[in-house]
Amino acid sequence: MAINNNSYSTNTNITFGSKELGDLWFQAQSVAIPSLSQTPPKLGGRAGAQIGVGSDQVTYTDLVIDMQVDNNWEVYDIMYKFFLEGINIDKGTFSNNKTFDLWVDIHLGGGDVVKQFWFYNCRLLDLGEMQLDVSDDSDTIIEMSLTFQFDYMDYDNNFFKAKTS
Numbered sequence: 001m002a003i004n005n006n007s008y009s010t011n012t013n014i015t016f017g018s019k020e021l022g023d024l025w026f027q028a029q030s031v032a033i034p035s036l037s038q039t040p041p042k043l044g045g046r047a048g049a050q051i052g053v054g055s056d057q058v059t060y061t062d063l064v065i066d067m068q069v070d071n072n073w074e075v076y077d078i079m080y081k082f083f084l085e086g087i088n089i090d091k092g093t094f095s096n097n098k099t100f101d102l103w104v105d106i107h108l109g110g111g112d113v114v115k116q117f118w119f120y121n122c123r124l125l126d127l128g129e130m131q132l133d134v135s136d137d138s139d140t141i142i143e144m145s146l147t148f149q150f151d152y153m154d155y156d157n158n159f160f161k162a163k164t165s
Contacts, residue, residue, distance in 0.1 A: 013107040020100030032064040063148040083124050121151035
């Protein structure tokens with residue numbers, strides 16, 4: 001099931017979703033595909049020379065998705081409720097154990113998926129602010145930004161291909 005972005009029912013070439021978010025998919029305005037980096041440590045040597053050693057970890061930046069909020073605010077309701085599930089107001093505790101897997105598909109103009117990204121053990125870190133105005137009408141597009149942290153990502157199933165080869 002898809003939730004339409006606004007009253008124009010505009011389709012974009014970026015979709016994302018998760019079974020843990022209700023087995024539905026959303027349309028994004030933009031997505032910042034995270035960067036991957038290795039930081040090989042350097043060992044000091046004589047006379048100021050340093051020796052680069054092979055890296056033993058990969059660092060990912062956060063996944064940021066900008067999306068439109070539909071007229072009935074269903075998208076916001078889903079994300080807000082999911083965000084609050086890890087917070088216990090009575091005890092004043094936070095549980096960041098609520099993780100989920102998220103996929104992002106990049107489509108061609110005709111609708112075919114050209115690239116697919118998977119993000120594993122995601123945590124919803126930030127529901128971005130929304131700008132609302134008294135002059136907004138039913139066709140005004142309201143956008144919000146979502147920020148996710150994740151443990152690792154895969155691109156066109158290359159992670160698992162490398163793991164099994």
